[in-house]
Amino acid sequence: MRQLAREGYVNGNRQGSSNEMVERLRAEASHFRYPERVPAFGRMMVADNGHLWVSGFNPAETIIGPKSERVSRVPVRWSVYAPDGAWVADIDVPARFVPHAVANGHLYGVSLDVDDTESVTVWPIVGAGGRRR
Incomplete structure (x- = not known):
């Protein structure tokens, strides 16, 4: 490590x-x-439906410096668990995207473009077979 x-x-x-x-x-x-x-996980968020979202540990988040250096340059996998602890899904979020909230079937966060300009980004959460959750 x-x-x-x-x-x-x-x-x-x-x-x-x-x-x-x-x-x-x-x-x-x-x-x-x-x-x-290192820790087994990095970040956690609770969605409005009670599901727990857990990401793996990302060493980049511990770097002191500009946000562009602390954001993952590769997709990050988040595991989602139901309120009873049952695994629901693994979701890969795009590189240079930092999730902040899960609500109304969408993942809300901030994306950095090639010039490190931040943009609010909203992704629909789509299940197996293309069904929206």
Whole structure:
């Protein structure tokens, strides 16, 4: 995990950097202290229907810096559980999208575009066979 965290720091800051700068970033990261273990999950939200949404741990969210560096650059899987604890579904949300609420059959959040401009985004929640939930 520690090596992954170090590489995450380097990759998150290397855009447009020379090889010399990348090596400097690696040297900086080698001095950072990283935990041996990480949490089993990252974020939780409760939908208006009582379902619990749980995401996996995303090390990017722990980075100090601009929001664009803390947002996942790959899709993030959220597991959804019914009020009785039964698993309902796994839902992959797009990269660079941060969910904030689940209500009225929609997922509400903020997306970052290629220029890191934030936009409010609303996604309909669609079940198996294309049925809206």
